Every structure is written in structure tokens, then in C-alpha cells.
Amino acid sequence: MNTPQRPANAFRTAPQQPRPKAGHSSAQRLQKGGRWQKARLYIRERPLLERIYWFCIKAFLWLFFGSFGYVIVLKYVPVWVTPLVVARWVDTFGTDESSHVYKKWKSYDEINREAALAVVASEDQDFPTHWGFDFDEIQDAIKENQTRKRPRGASTISQQVAKNVFLWNGRSYIRKGLEVYFTALIELIWGKKRILEVYLNVAETGPMTFGVEAASERFYGHSAATLSRSEAARIAAVLPNPRQFSIKNPSNYVVRRTRQISRQMRYLGGQKYIRNL
Structure with a gap:
């Protein structure tokens, strides 16, 4: 009685599963990342805009850490x-009110x-x-x-x-x-x-x-x-x-x-x- 021969390599003959497509959230992240890269490139190509951008970033950091330190001091x-x-x-300037401040x-x-x-x-x-x-x-x-x-x-x-x-x-x-x-x-x-x-x-x-x-x-x-x-x-x-x-x-x-x-x-x-x- 002849038994049916098995294929030499079952992995080669197995049907390949289709790769899962990128999810909607991944595509959105890529799109957002592309927008951010475009925005950075847009700023870099304009020196004045880049100086304003970094000035705003530094001013924000100075104000944030400065306010934090001021609260600690007080x-x-x-x-x-x-x-x-x-x-x-x-x-009181230009009025008849006294400008003396009562505070202790x-x-x-x-x-x-x-x-x-x-x-x-x-x-x-x-x-x-x-x-x-x-x-x-x-x-x-x-x-x-x-x-x-x-x-x-x-x-x-x-x-x-x-x-x-x-x-x-x-x-x-x-x-x-x-x-x-x-x-x-x-x-x-x-x-x-x-x-x-x-x-x-x-x-x-x-x-x-x-x-x-x-x-x-x-x-x-x-x-x-x-x-x-x-x-x-x-x-x-x-x-x-x-x-x-x-x-x-x-x-x-x-x-x-x-x-x-x-x-x-x-x-x-x-x-x-x-x-x-």
C-alpha cells in the first residue's frame, strides 16, 4: 500500500498570509509628522521667522521657570x-486722595x-x-x-x-x-x-x-x-x-x-x- 508523499518543505507550500495594512491611526501619525516637518522646514527657510520662533520658546521657558522660582521665594x-x-x-495721582499706603x-x-x-x-x-x-x-x-x-x-x-x-x-x-x-x-x-x-x-x-x-x-x-x-x-x-x-x-x-x-x-x-x- 503506497502512502501519499508529503511535500519536502511544508513552509514553502503554505499560502502566504497578506500583510496587515497600516491602521488609520498610524497613517494619521505619519501625516501629522509630515506636517510638523513641513512646518519646521518652512520656519528654517525664513531666518526672521526662525528668530521669532526661538525667542518665543526662550521667553516662555524664562517666564515659566521664573514664575516657579518667584513662588518659591515668596x-x-x-x-x-x-x-x-x-x-x-x-x-491717587491728580486727585485729592492721600497717596499714603497703610500696610504692615x-x-x-x-x-x-x-x-x-x-x-x-x-x-x-x-x-x-x-x-x-x-x-x-x-x-x-x-x-x-x-x-x-x-x-x-x-x-x-x-x-x-x-x-x-x-x-x-x-x-x-x-x-x-x-x-x-x-x-x-x-x-x-x-x-x-x-x-x-x-x-x-x-x-x-x-x-x-x-x-x-x-x-x-x-x-x-x-x-x-x-x-x-x-x-x-x-x-x-x-x-x-x-x-x-x-x-x-x-x-x-x-x-x-x-x-x-x-x-x-x-x-x-x-x-x-x-x-x-
Whole structure:
């Protein structure tokens, strides 16, 4: 009985499988790479455009690392001057207003905790727990502002510090983007206690008056180390508009707002609420 002979080399006779075609994503990557190469070649063929390109790259790197280093320095050095202080000082030129700036830096430990608790209770009650942004408050503000004549803000204390210390006055997408950047940076590098310390020293508390120490000495006649709860609450009550509201001569609104803040300070549990910042 003859058995059928097997081919000498089965691999040679096996049908070849067709090669898989390049996927759509691979083709897209090649196309994008080609576009990038064309763009680089286009820039290289134009010396002026190439100089502008590298200038922009270097400027971006200098600004990025410079801002990073500046934030690190301000973690340890008092913030003596801010863009807001300069803007208010410039605004006095050609007017009858005094150009004298009331500002005195005090460390966190030299300021009564009632002042720290008052601004947290008034401005940002989730300050001890959030990472710089209160997204629930932002969503609520967006919904309310669709029907409100005067838009309600949702900035946290961290965002307000970022705006006051690093940015100029005004509203734009560029400024908002920088605000997000600096807010994240100080949350990462400074920490809560330092952010609150800076806020208590740079927040505008009256005409040409910045910080709770300057406000306490100017309007109460004593240091912020001895602030009472009601005095601290009144300072916090004028923070939304310290040029219109007065600590020394409070309006009915400021008096009512002071009482509300004092109640909130009590409901939060007093100074222990900010003990572990």
C-alpha cells in the first residue's frame, strides 16, 4: 500500500498570509509628522521667522521657570508690594486722595486666629479641604449668574491670593488662565497656612489700606493680635468691596453682615476649625 508523499518543505507550500495594512491611526501619525516637518522646514527657510520662533520658546521657558522660582521665594519672604497696591497708589495721582499706603506685614502667629477664622467663614468655608478651587460653588455661581443682574463670584481664598499677588486688574481669558496656574502653584508649594497668612496681609481692607494689621491699627487703634470676634468679623464683612464699605463707619449692611459672619464662625466650631492648616 503506497502512502501519499508529503511535500519536502511544508513552509514553502503554505499560502502566504497578506500583510496587515497600516491602521488609520498610524497613517494619521505619519501625516501629522509630515506636517510638523513641513512646518519646521518652512520656519528654517525664513531666518526672521526662525528668530521669532526661538525667542518665543526662550521667553516662555524664562517666564515659566521664573514664575516657579518667584513662588518659591515668596513662600519664605514677606509680600511687601502687590500689583493691586501699585494700582491703587497710581489711582491717587491728580486727585485729592492721600497717596499714603497703610500696610504692615505680620506673621500668621502674630495675628489673632479670630481674623483668620472670620475670613474663612466669610469668603471660603471649604478652604481647609479644597485644592484651590471650589467646583460646587463655581457651578452654583454659573447657574445663578444666568438670572442675576450683578454676577456673583466664586473665587476661593487661594484664587484671590493668586490674583492679588501675581496678576493685574481686569478680566480676560489670559488672566483667568494665569490665575488657575498660580492658584495650583501656591497650593502645591505654599500650603494652606502660608496662603492664609499672605491673604491676611495683602487683602484690601479699606481706602489705601491692606491687611488686617493695618486695618486694626487704623480703624480700631490696636494690633491685630488683640482683635475680638466682632472686630474680626467686621473686617471680613467689608472685604467684598472695601472701597465702598467702611470698618470705622459701618452701614446697616455691614452691621448685619458682621452678625452673620460671627454666627458662621460659631457654627464652624470656632478657632479649632482652622487649627490643622
